[in-house]
Amino acid sequence: xxxxxxxxxxxxxxxxxxxxxxxxxxxxxxxxxxxxxxxxxxxxxxxxxxxxxxxxxxxxxxxxxxxxxxxxxxxxxxxxxxxxxxxxxxxxxxxxxxxxxxxxxxxxxxxxxxxxxxxxxxxxxxxxxxxxxxxxxxxxxxxxxxxxxxxxxxxxxxxxxxxxxxxxxxxxxxxxxxxxxxxxxxxxxxxxxxxxxxxxxxxxxxxxxxxxxxxxxxxxxxxxxxxxxxxxxxxxxxxxxxxxxxxxxxxxxxxxxxxxxxxxxxxxxxxxxxxxxxxxxxxxxxxxxxxxxxxxxxxxxxxxxxxxxxxxxxxxxxxxxxxxxxxxxxxxxxxxxxxxxxxxxxxxxxxxxxxxxxxxxxxxxxxxx
Numbered sequence: 212x213x214x215x216x217x218x219x220x221x222x223x224x225x226x227x228x229x230x231x232x233x234x235x236x237x238x239x240x241x242x243x244x245x246x247x248x249x250x251x252x253x254x255x256x257x258x259x260x261x262x263x264x265x266x267x268x269x270x271x272x273x274x275x276x277x278x279x280x281x282x283x284x285x286x287x288x289x290x291x292x293x294x295x296x297x298x299x300x301x302x303x304x305x306x307x308x309x310x311x312x313x314x315x316x317x318x319x320x321x322x323x324x325x326x327x328x329x330x331x332x333x334x335x336x337x338x339x340x341x342x343x344x345x346x347x348x349x350x351x352x353x354x355x356x357x358x359x360x361x362x363x364x365x366x367x368x369x370x371x372x373x374x375x376x377x378x379x380x381x382x383x384x385x386x387x388x389x390x391x392x393x394x395x396x397x398x399x400x401x402x403x404x405x406x407x408x409x410x411x412x413x414x415x416x417x418x419x420x421x422x423x424x425x426x427x428x429x430x431x432x433x434x435x436x437x438x439x440x441x442x443x444x445x446x447x448x449x450x451x452x453x454x455x456x457x458x459x460x461x462x463x464x465x466x467x468x469x470x471x472x473x474x475x476x477x478x479x480x481x482x483x484x485x486x487x488x489x490x491x492x493x494x495x496x497x498x499x500x501x502x503x504x505x506x507x508x509x510x511x512x513x514x515x516x517x518x519x520x521x522x523x524x525x526x527x528x529x530x531x532x533x534x535x536x537x538x539x540x541x542x543x544x545x546x547x548x549x550x551x552x553x554x555x556x557x558x559x560x561x562x563x564x565x566x567x568x569x570x571x572x573x574x575x576x577x578x579x580x
Contacts, residue, residue, distance in 0.1 A: 212305050214561040217324060221564050222307060222557065224320035226300040229309040233351060234291050238266060241351050244287050245270055248319065248349055255327055257340055262367065267359035271348040271368060272326060279346025281505055281574060282370035283326070283567075285318030285377060286353035286360065286526065287311075290549050297551070306545075306554040313555040314548035315353065318376030318541060321564060322347040329571055344578040345571060346370070353377070353526050356493070361526035365533050372505035373537040374567070375527040381562035383519040384509070385539035388498035389439075391524045392466040392474060396421060398487035402450070402458035411456035415448050418460035421485040425464070428480055437520060439468045439477075463492065467522060470497055498528045503536035505574070512573045513566045516540075540567075 214222070231244035245261075245268040252259040252272045260271040273279045289311030292298060300309035307317075326347050333342055348368070350360030379385045398418035403411025422443060429441045442465045449459035468474055474494070482489050500506060500518075510518070521539060530537040543559035 212557055212561075214557055215565060217328065217568060218557075218561040218564040220324045221317065221320045221560060224324060225307065225312055225317045225555075226309070228287060228316040228319055229300040229312050230298055231287070232292075232295065232298050233288050233311070235288065235352070235355050236291065241288060242268055245349075245351060248287065248323070251323060252326075255330060257330070260368075262364050264359040264363045267350075267352045269348065269350045269360050269364045271346065271364070273346035273368065274341050274343040277367070278369045279344075280371050280578070281345040282348055282368075282373040283322040283345060284348045284350070284361065284373055284375045284526065284530075285322055286315045286350045286357075287319050288351040288354050288360075289314065289316070290354050293551050297553070302557070305557045307557060307560070308552065308554040310553055313542060313544035313553060315377045315541075317555050317560060319349050321376055321542075321567065322349070325564075325568055325571055328568070329575065333575070342578070344574045350526065357526040357529060361529045362532075365529050365535070370535060372503045373527075373530050373535055374509075375525060375530065375537060375539045376541050377525045377527070378521055378523070378539040379519065379541050380543040381541075381559050381566055382516050383540075384513075384516045385498075385521045385527075386500035386518045387470070388521045388524060388527060388539065389467040389469055390474070390497040390528070391493065391495035392464075392468060392478075392491070393493040394464040394466065394481075395461055395490040395492055396425070396464055396485065396487060397461045397490065398459070398485075400456065400458045400460070403456040405452075405454035405456060408456050411458075414457045414460040417486050418446075418448075418462065421487050422462070424484040425481055428477065428484070435522075437469055439466065439472050440522075441466050467524075468497075470499075495524055496528050496532050498525070498531050498537075498539070500538050501531070501534075501536035506536055506538060508573060508577065509538065509570055512570045516566070 262269040292310040297310035352360040400414030401412040445463040450457040
C-alpha cells in the first residue's frame with residue numbers, strides 16, 4: 212500500500228529501533244537504544260534531557276527545561292522474544308512485524324519524526340525550540356511496571372497534557388483504564404507420604420477451595436464488559452516428588468478493577484472468604500483522562516476518533532497519579548502485542564501519523580494566538 216512520506220519515515224525508524232534487543236535481561240541493549248534516541252535528538256541541535264534510576268535510562272526533549280505544554284510519551288523497552296529472529300523486522304501483507312514494533316517502538320519513532328518535522332518548520336518560520344508547544348519523553352521499564360521510568364521522571368518534569376502513544380487505535384482515544392491489584396494466595400497444609408494421604412492435609416485442595424470462593428466475588432467474564440476481573444497467572448505447589456502430600460500451595464492473582472469498585476472493601480471480602488492467607492504484592496491506580504483544553508482540542512481536531520476504555524495497564528496511570536490530564540492513543544496491533552506475530556498495520560501507522568501531525572499543527576496555531 213502507499214503511505215505518506217511521514218509514515219514511511221516512522222516505519223523506517225521503527226525498524227531501526229526494533230533491531231535493538233531492549234529487554235530487561237539485556238541492559239546493554241537498553242542503554243544502546245537510549246543512546247541512539249539521544250543522538251538522534253542531539254543531531255537536531257537539541258540537548259536531550261537524560262535520566263537514570265537504578266540503571267534504568269529515560270530520554271526527553273522539552274521546549275523548556277523540565278516542562279512541555281503537551282508531552283508525547285512512549286517506551287522503548289520490550290518483552291522477551293521467543294527467538295532473536297523477532298528482532299529482525301519485516302513487512303508482509305501490509306503489516307510491519309517484529310518484537311516491539313507496536314509495543315511500543317513505533318510510538319518512539321512517531322514522536323521523534325513529528326518532533327523533528329515541527330521543530331524544523333518552527334525554525335524555518337523564525338522560531339526556536341522554546342516556541343514548540345510539545346515535548347517528547349521515552350522510558351524503558353514500562354514492561355517491568357514503569358516505577359523507575361515514567362513514575363520517577365514525571366516527578367521531575369511537568370506538562371499540562373500528555374498523549375501516551377501506547378494503546379488504542381487511530382479511531383479510539385483511550386480516556387480511562389482499569390487499576391491493577393496483584394495478590395498472592397497462600398494455602399498451608401500438613402505434609403505426609405503420598406501413599407497415606409489421610410495422615411496429611413493437602414494444601415492444594417485448600418488452595419482450590421479458596422480460589423473457587425474468591426471467584427464468586429467476580430462476575431462472569433464477557434466480551435469487553437467494563438467490570439472487575441480476576442486471573443490466576445501463577446501456581447506453585449510445594450513438594451518435589453509425586454509421592455508427597457504438599458504442605459503449601461500458592462498462586463498469584465491478577466485483578467483488574469474499575470472506578471465502580473471499592474478496592475479496600477473487596478480485599479476485606481476476599482480475605483474473609485479464604486482459609487489461607489492473601490498478601491498484596493502490588494496495587495496500581497486507575498487511569499482517567501481528566502479535563503483539559505488540550506484534550507478538547509484533540510477531540511475537535513480528530514473527529515474521526517471516539518473515546519474508549521482499555522482493560523490493560525500502562526505508564527498512563529502515573530500521569531493520573533500526578534494529576535496530569537492525559538489520553539492513550541496509537542496505531543492498531545490487531546491485539547498482537549507480546550505475541551510471536553507482533554505487528555502494526557501500515558494503514559493504522561499512516562492514519563495515526565497524519566492525525567497526530569494534524570493535532571500538533573493545530574496546537575501550534577493555538578499557541579501563536
